[in-house]
Amino acid sequence: MTLTTPPVAPKKSHVETHHGITITDDYFWLRDPGYPEVSDPEILAHLKAENAWFESRMAPHKGRIDALFTEMRGRIKEADKSVPQKDGDYLYWIEFEEGAEYKKWWRRPVAGGPDELILDEVALAAGHDYFRLGTLSVSMDGKLLAWAVDDNGSERFTARFKNLETGEMLPDEIPGTLSSLVWVAGDKGVVYSLANEQWRTDNARLHWLGQPTSSDVELYHEDDDGFRVGASLSANEQWLIIGTSDHETSEVRLVPAADPLAPPLLVKARQNGVEYDVDERDGLLYIHANDSHENFRLATAPLADPGTWTTLIEGSDDFYLTGFDLFRDFYAIEGRVRGLDRIEVRYYDDPARIEPIVFPEESFSAGLGDNPEWAMDTLRVSYESMVSPASVLDYDVAARTLTTLKVQEIPSGYDAALYVTERLEIPARDGRLVPVSIVYRKDRASGGPLHLYGYGAYGIAVDPGFSTTRLSLVNRGFAYAIAHIRGGDDLGRAWYKAGKLERRCNTFTDFVDVANGLIERGYSAPGRISISGGSAGGELMGAVINSDPALWGAVVAQVPFVDVLATMLDPTLPLTPGEWPEWGNPIEDKAAFELIRSYSPYDQVKAQAYPPLLVSAGLNDPRVTYWEPAKWVAKLRELKTDSNELVFKTNMGAGHGGKSGRFESLKETAEEFAFILWQLGVEG
Numbered sequence: 001m002t003l004t005t006p007p008v009a010p011k012k013s014h015v016e017t018h019h020g021i022t023i024t025d026d027y028f029w030l031r032d033p034g035y036p037e038v039s040d041p042e043i044l045a046h047l048k049a050e051n052a053w054f055e056s057r058m059a060p061h062k063g064r065i066d067a068l069f070t071e072m073r074g075r076i077k078e079a080d081k082s083v084p085q086k087d088g089d090y091l092y093w094i095e096f097e098e099g100a101e102y103k104k105w106w107r108r109p110v111a112g113g114p115d116e117l118i119l120d121e122v123a124l125a126a127g128h129d130y131f132r133l134g135t136l137s138v139s140m141d142g143k144l145l146a147w148a149v150d151d152n153g154s155e156r157f158t159a160r161f162k163n164l165e166t167g168e169m170l171p172d173e174i175p176g177t178l179s180s181l182v183w184v185a186g187d188k189g190v191v192y193s194l195a196n197e198q199w200r201t202d203n204a205r206l207h208w209l210g211q212p213t214s215s216d217v218e219l220y221h222e223d224d225d226g227f228r229v230g231a232s233l234s235a236n237e238q239w240l241i242i243g244t245s246d247h248e249t250s251e252v253r254l255v256p257a258a259d260p261l262a263p264p265l266l267v268k269a270r271q272n273g274v275e276y277d278v279d280e281r282d283g284l285l286y287i288h289a290n291d292s293h294e295n296f297r298l299a300t301a302p303l304a305d306p307g308t309w310t311t312l313i314e315g316s317d318d319f320y321l322t323g324f325d326l327f328r329d330f331y332a333i334e335g336r337v338r339g340l341d342r343i344e345v346r347y348y349d350d351p352a353r354i355e356p357i358v359f360p361e362e363s364f365s366a367g368l369g370d371n372p373e374w375a376m377d378t379l380r381v382s383y384e385s386m387v388s389p390a391s392v393l394d395y396d397v398a399a400r401t402l403t404t405l406k407v408q409e410i411p412s413g414y415d416a417a418l419y420v421t422e423r424l425e426i427p428a429r430d431g432r433l434v435p436v437s438i439v440y441r442k443d444r445a446s447g448g449p450l451h452l453y454g455y456g457a458y459g460i461a462v463d464p465g466f467s468t469t470r471l472s473l474v475n476r477g478f479a480y481a482i483a484h485i486r487g488g489d490d491l492g493r494a495w496y497k498a499g500k501l502e503r504r505c506n507t508f509t510d511f512v513d514v515a516n517g518l519i520e521r522g523y524s525a526p527g528r529i530s531i532s533g534g535s536a537g538g539e540l541m542g543a544v545i546n547s548d549p550a551l552w553g554a555v556v557a558q559v560p561f562v563d564v565l566a567t568m569l570d571p572t573l574p575l576t577p578g579e580w581p582e583w584g585n586p587i588e589d590k591a592a593f594e595l596i597r598s599y600s601p602y603d604q605v606k607a608q609a610y611p612p613l614l615v616s617a618g619l620n621d622p623r624v625t626y627w628e629p630a631k632w633v634a635k636l637r638e639l640k641t642d643s644n645e646l647v648f649k650t651n652m653g654a655g656h657g658g659k660s661g662r663f664e665s666l667k668e669t670a671e672e673f674a675f676i677l678w679q680l681g682v683e684g
């Protein structure tokens with residue numbers, strides 16, 4: 001049946017007053033009071049009606065969606081495997097079989113012997129609409145396997161265990177985890193974190209194999225609602241590292257891995273605004289911290305005096321030190337210079353010896369890969385650019401040479417010589433230069449359609465990497481650009497800080513200024529630009545269609561964080577207390593309340609023309625709850641003055657990441673691209 005009108009959500013007045021300011025929210029009712037269970041018949045009926053409208057409007061474009069999906073799938077090598085990596089007595093790798101949505105995990109003894117299938121995701125996913133492997137961990141002696149699975153998108157995982165020597169499933173089962181699984185005490189126990197009712201990991205717990213979970217020991221409990229707890233092992237596997245942090249402050253404790261019930265060693269008490277992480281070698285702690293420079297330094301401290309830090313690598317305005325890895329004979333640091341990745345090998349006995357790993361292109365994404373052993377002489381490295389498919393490399397530390405082990409294969413064909421990538425700097429309205437990474441075909445007509453992607457939050461950089469799906473736009477005449485806007489840490493910690501809290505609006509204006517700058521340079525024209533972003537990037541989409549609706553020819557907002565004010569006013573929601581350092585606390589701070597209200601996309605919807613818009617949500621999403629995009633769409637339908645398309649799709653059995661599986665997720669990308677091509681009138 002073809003529908004002729006979109007669903008209209010009824011208005012039900014809901015009034016709240018904060019700081020003497022009264023807010024009316026006519027669509028508050030779309031939040032099920034029983035969440036995370038969503039059972040209200042009226043709410044479900046409305047979401048299903050929106051899904052039906054989505055299907056009705058997209059139905060005439062099914063042929064194009066199918067064609068896009070087919071070409072995207074054709075760029076994926078279906079029967080594929082990773083490069084094996086040695087860890088202890090085994091080589092480990094993963095494989096995809098022809099047509100499989102999920103992978104299989106394999107290993108083979110280094111000394112020789114048959115291949116062993118240690119985990120079969122295909123079998124585990126059978127019968128589930130959604131499947132995600134959260135973590136997988138082999139015990140130190142290689143005899144046991146722990147893993148955790150989410151089968152509904154709620155990001156609450158169930159941990160299970162298997163004897164790899166016999167194939168026997170152990171009776172142990174831990175529901176509700178949201179963490180890594182760390183083997184300790186000679187592989188007799190596993191350290192994990194449970195998600196509490198608010199989906200926060202406020203604990204690190206020890207489970208002894210063979211014992212009921214009711215006897216598990218809480219090693220650490222975090223009392224601050226804004227902090228989350230996680231655990232890992234030191235590189236030499238001697239220490240259990242228990243960390244707790246929010247978006248701007250952290251604190252670390254160390255416990256001997258052989259004796260996890262020993263009293264923990266606090267490295268340094270939390271200090272507001274100071275983030276640090278720790279590893280250990282030969283009684284000396286190595287600390288990556290932003291206490292003396294916002295771009296972080298690397299310091300050392302003796303175990304006997306862990307709070308007294310001596311600088312090893314100074315913080316720098318030019319080099320943003322993002323992390324480090326210790327190995328027996330050397331260590332490696334990672335960072336960015338002017339937004340581009342840099343990896344250096346350094347030496348314990350010669351601080352002046354610095355050996356950068358040199359890569360061939362001017363703009364690229366590179367990082368350390370899987371390097372699990374303490375005594376490494378060759379480092380596994382990943383590399384790609386906007387025109388170069390993903391590669392797996394080995395870096396011989398002594399010889400300082402790179403060897404290519406694997407290059408992403410594109411079965412349907414790919415010729416890098418047909419494409420060009422550029423890195424531009426476009427001035428924002430306050431004069432700051434915003435980096436932009438862009439790729440297009442060399443035969444593209446000037447001024448054609450352009451797709452602009454942005455995120456800009458939490459200090460997360462968007463790397464200028466390779467994408468096979470992106471080619472479906474680029475091969476149809478699009479330029480594809482990534483705006484490295486403030487709010488991400490692409491240019492260092494100051495770049496991140498310049499897009500958060502009271503400077504949050506820089507993120508939105510940067511994105512608009514990049515679009516206008518690309519127009520001025522002849523890359524596109526107003527109304528010929530499609531844009532997309534998800535989660536906090538979806539908030540970006542909502543802000544820029546409120547401020548500059550005429551610029552955009554099509555907009556895709558994936559699980560968009562658009563009801564910012566209401567969410568930050570509700571401390572019972574999973575993320576809210578931990579988010580206040582990022583956005584501000586509008587409960588206690590009137591200025592934060594007024595600022596968030598001034599840009600919150602839902603609160604700023606007004607009677608004006610809006611561009612064509614495709615919105616998605618996940619019913620089980622604990623990060624951006626389904627009602628945020630549902631309310632936003634309802635308010636847009638009420639107030640917008642245009643007849644442009646507005647379609648909204650809720651995945652009824654998925655969460656923040658949408659559908660699972662390597663091909664199922666492509667179907668959603670194909671729908672989004674078909675929508676963009678439809679709205680911009682691009683043929684082919």
